[in-house]
Amino acid sequence: MGSIVAAFGSLVIGGVVATTTIVGVVQSQTAAPDKSPVSVNSTVDDLVAYGSD
Amino acid sequence: MRERAQAWLPAAWAAVLALVLLGPALAPGFVLTYDMVWVPDLAVRPDVWGLGSGLPRAVPSDAVVALLDELVPGALLQKLVLVGFLVAGGAGIARLVPGPPTERRAVRLVAVSAYVWTPFVAERLLLGAWPVLVAHALLPWLVLLGRRWRVTGRAPAALLVLVPLGCLSASAGLATAVVLLAAVAGPRRPTLRAVALLVAANAPWLVTGLLHAADATSDRAGAEAFALQGHGTLPTPLEALALGGTWNSEVVLPSRDGILAWVGLVLLAALLLAVRGWWAATSRREALTLVVPWAFGLSLALLTWVAPGAVAWLAATVPGGGLVRDGARSLVLCAPLVAVLAAHAAARVAARVVEEGPRLVLAGALALVPVMLMPDATFGLASRLEAVDYPASYAVARKAAAGVPGDALVLPLSSYRQPRWNGGRKVLDPLPRWLTSDVVASDRLVVGTTVLQGEDPRVSAAADALAESTPEARAAALADLGFGVVVVELDAGEAPEVAGRVLLDGDLRVLALDRPDVREVPAGWAVAAVVAWSAYAAGPALALVLVVRRRRSDQRR
Numbered sequence: 001m002g003s004i005v006a007a008f009g010s011l012v013i014g015g016v017v018a019t020t021t022i023v024g025v026v027q028s029q030t031a032a033p034d035k036s037p038v039s040v041n042s043t044v045d046d047l048v049a050y051g052s053d
Numbered sequence: 054m055r056e057r058a059q060a061w062l063p064a065a066w067a068a069v070l071a072l073v074l075l076g077p078a079l080a081p082g083f084v085l086t087y088d089m090v091w092v093p094d095l096a097v098r099p100d101v102w103g104l105g106s107g108l109p110r111a112v113p114s115d116a117v118v119a120l121l122d123e124l125v126p127g128a129l130l131q132k133l134v135l136v137g138f139l140v141a142g143g144a145g146i147a148r149l150v151p152g153p154p155t156e157r158r159a160v161r162l163v164a165v166s167a168y169v170w171t172p173f174v175a176e177r178l179l180l181g182a183w184p185v186l187v188a189h190a191l192l193p194w195l196v197l198l199g200r201r202w203r204v205t206g207r208a209p210a211a212l213l214v215l216v217p218l219g220c221l222s223a224s225a226g227l228a229t230a231v232v233l234l235a236a237v238a239g240p241r242r243p244t245l246r247a248v249a250l251l252v253a254a255n256a257p258w259l260v261t262g263l264l265h266a267a268d269a270t271s272d273r274a275g276a277e278a279f280a281l282q283g284h285g286t287l288p289t290p291l292e293a294l295a296l297g298g299t300w301n302s303e304v305v306l307p308s309r310d311g312i313l314a315w316v317g318l319v320l321l322a323a324l325l326l327a328v329r330g331w332w333a334a335t336s337r338r339e340a341l342t343l344v345v346p347w348a349f350g351l352s353l354a355l356l357t358w359v360a361p362g363a364v365a366w367l368a369a370t371v372p373g374g375g376l377v378r379d380g381a382r383s384l385v386l387c388a389p390l391v392a393v394l395a396a397h398a399a400a401r402v403a404a405r406v407v408e409e410g411p412r413l414v415l416a417g418a419l420a421l422v423p424v425m426l427m428p429d430a431t432f433g434l435a436s437r438l439e440a441v442d443y444p445a446s447y448a449v450a451r452k453a454a455a456g457v458p459g460d461a462l463v464l465p466l467s468s469y470r471q472p473r474w475n476g477g478r479k480v481l482d483p484l485p486r487w488l489t490s491d492v493v494a495s496d497r498l499v500v501g502t503t504v505l506q507g508e509d510p511r512v513s514a515a516a517d518a519l520a521e522s523t524p525e526a527r528a529a530a531l532a533d534l535g536f537g538v539v540v541v542e543l544d545a546g547e548a549p550e551v552a553g554r555v556l557l558d559g560d561l562r563v564l565a566l567d568r569p570d571v572r573e574v575p576a577g578w579a580v581a582a583v584v585a586w587s588a589y590a591a592g593p594a595l596a597l598v599l600v601v602r603r604r605r606s607d608q609r610r
Contacts, residue, residue: 006406010415017418017425024428028308028435047546048469048479049499050087051301053278 063161066420067143070169071136073424074178076432078135082440083128085480087304087469089181091131092443095119096489102582103261104574105491107509108269113257113589114184114221115486128440134183138190143169145193146392149343151335159416160400167395168193170423172297172309173384175430179304179437181481182382184221188228189385191219195229196342196389199236202243208250210599213592217254223262223376226255228350228385235345239338253588260585262373264578268508271375276365278500280357281380285309287318293354295321296388299381300500303479306429317426324391327398334397343390350386353377441475443483446561450540451487453557459537459569461485462515463494464548468507472544484540484561491572493536511535524552528566535572539564 078084083091095101101116103109122130146168147161177186195216198209212233219229230251237247252259262269283289284302287309292298295317297309308314332340357364357380367374377383399419406412429435454461463484470482485492493515496507511534518530528551531539539551541562553564 003407007408007411010406010411010418014414014418017421021421021425021428024308024313024425025431028429029432031307031435047467047497047499047504048471049501050469050479051303052501053282053300053302053503 059158062158063147063165064140064144066162067140067147067165067169068136070143070166070424071139073431074139074170074174074434075135075438077436078433078438078440079132080440081128082442084131084135084438084440085181085475085478085483086179086438087181087301087479088481089183090481090483090486091118091127092483092486093127093448094122095127095486097123098489098491099574100491102586103257103264104578104582106493106511106572107496107507108265109258109261111222112261113217113586116257116586117221134187135178138183138186139169139174142190142193145190145197146389148197149193149389149393150396157400159403159413159420160396162420163399163416163422164392164396166420166423168388168392170427170430171388171391172292172295172299172306172427173381173388175306175427175434176297176299176301176304176381177385179434180299180301184225185228185382185385187221188219188225189388191215191229192232192346192385192389195219195233196236199233199247200339200342202247203237203239206240206243208243208246210596212250213596213599216250217589217592220251220254220258223255223258223373224379224382226251226258227376228346228383230255231349231386232342232346232389236342250592253591256585256588257582260581261578264581265508266372268510269372269375270370271368271378271508272505273365273369274503275375275498275505276357276368276378277361278498278503278505279379280361280364281354282358285314286311287314289358290355291318293351293358293381293384293387294318296384296391297381298354298358298384300379306427306434308427308429313426313428320422320426324394324398327394327401330401331394331397343393346386347390350383353383353386354380356380437478439476439478443487444474444560446557446559447484447487449559450484450557450561450563451489453563454538454540455489457490457537457556457565459532459566459571460491460493460535461488461538461540462531462536463488463492464519464539464541464551465546466495466497466512466516466519466548467546468495468497469499470542470545482542482545484542488538488540490538519549519551524550528552528564532566532569535570537566537569537571539566 095118097119099105101119103112143165146164150157150161150164198212202208216229220226233247237243279300281289281293281298282300283292283298284305289298364378368378403412403416406415433439468482469479471477471479482494485494493511495512496509498505514534518534519527521527521530527549539553541548543562544560551564553566556565557563
């Protein structure tokens with residue numbers, strides 16, 4: 001009985017992980033890059049900032 | 054034959070992850086992101102050896118690239134490095150999973166994913182910190198080879214190459230040193246020899262850094278700007294445990310700022326449950342090889358968050374103290390233990406399933422979990438990394454400026470660019486790396502609204518010269534400082550006009566100045582650099598001799 005539950009559970013986990021991964025990948029590739037580094041503009045005297053903290 | 058193929062499975066999985074992670078970055082061209090600047094042919098000039106006027110930040114990496122790109126084109130070399138560090142790191146961490154390489158295959162794949170697909174790798178890749186990522190790839194191999202050295206008392210020849218390779222920058226060298234010493238420490242002789250090997254491998258930046266010791270302290274404000282920070286939903290210390298927490302919010306992936314970050318934290322907490330079992334199943338000495346670097350790296354990272362004032366004092370007072378100010382960079386030392394624990398936890402979970410089919414499905418799912426937690430790292434980190442071609446004017450400017458006596462000054466006097474031809478991505482000004490003479494360019498950094506002053510005294514001297522009232526006076530003052538060439542990037546902002554003979558006009562203007570007071574490298578510096586570089590090259594040269602000898606003896610047999 002235990003082994004059947006473990007086998008069923010592993011298949012469910014496998015399915016959930018695979019589905020979530022595919023959905024996540026598709027979403028991330030199609031979403032607007034609102035947080036892309038290229039959208040961050042300079043903040044000091046026209047200098048290109050190395051980054052934002 | 055089948056067993057041999059199985060032994061290669063982790064490397065193959067790492068290669069798949071590398072291809073998916075890099076995606077468009079592997080197209081023809083150059084990947085230019087923040088500090089990652091590659092050019093077709095980096096000139097072998099004095100500053101790549103650390104003999105320029107600025108701090109040797111890209112030593113020895115620039116010299117190694119300048120030599121290697123004589124054999125392999127720069128663009129191809131960059132691809133090899135990008136794919137190579139991911140595959141080598143994955144293959145190495147898989148070998149840290151106990152047991153013969155042909156066993157526990159699925160568990161090894163989990164270790165590979167947990168090592169290659171992390172916030173640390175993604176953030177450092179976007180920041181362009183490739184020497185640290187090369188060290189990241191080599192850490193598991195250093196653990197393995199260091200262990201062999203400690204146990205047998207004989208130094209593995211591979212370390213003669215891998216240690217210098219792991220020390221391509223100062224911070225990479227420190228990580229390499231910590232891990233190798235943690236693996237080797239014990240019997241006196243190997244330990245002392247390992248110290249000698251590490252000193253030789255780090256000699257280029259150590260020695261040339263000492264030559265610049267008078268200018269080697271950093272702006273205090275840098276400690277706060279580069280401290281460990283949690284930009285996502287996780288509090289900073291938890292972000293560090295998950296190998297995130299870079300100072301730069303621009304390179305944090307959106308997935309770190311949502312529910313997936315919390316799911317990852319829950320899974321990380323599950324790893325803690327596996328710690329006891331791993332500790333019990335692993336010999337104390339082997340466990341310490343991973344635990345000591347982890348504790349050291351995490352402590353250093355947290356120090357920058359807890360006590361930025363102390364780090365600021367260190368950076369501003371002790372030459373080279375600024376090395377530790379980038380808190381999240383120290384987390385490279387934590388990565389091997391996290392991946393090994395992930396594999397151990399996966400083995401325990403998979404062991405609960407008796408049937409092979411479901412067990413393989415479960416193990417496969419576990420190997421996919423890091424990708425599930427950071428899906429936006431796929432395909433060039435969601436197209437944040439892409440290969441581009443330089444405008445043709447860069448090669449023309451290189452040719453125009455070549456052979457003109459004196460150093461080159463690049464204007465505008467600012468360090469980062471956001472060129473349209475690079476998709477608007479930020480990058481350290483690539484032009485200096487195109488030129489064949491020593492180059493002075495701004496080393497001032499802007500982080501948010503904070504301006505961090507640079508260390509190169511010639512930059513401030515050039516700024517003073519540019520403040521002169523007329524183009525002719527500026528040209529004369531710059532020539533007195535040793536500049537023979539001024540290259541102006543007209544699409545990168547305003548720059549003061551400088552009088553000079555126009556060698557090229559267009560989006561890049563190249564000017565030759567009259568009678569530059571050519572700067573000579575002090576003889577003492579040159580001698581010190583020769584000694585340091587000889588020490589650095591001694592290891593790989595010795596390894597080459599050993600390989601040739603072995604081949605010859607094999608042929609005789």
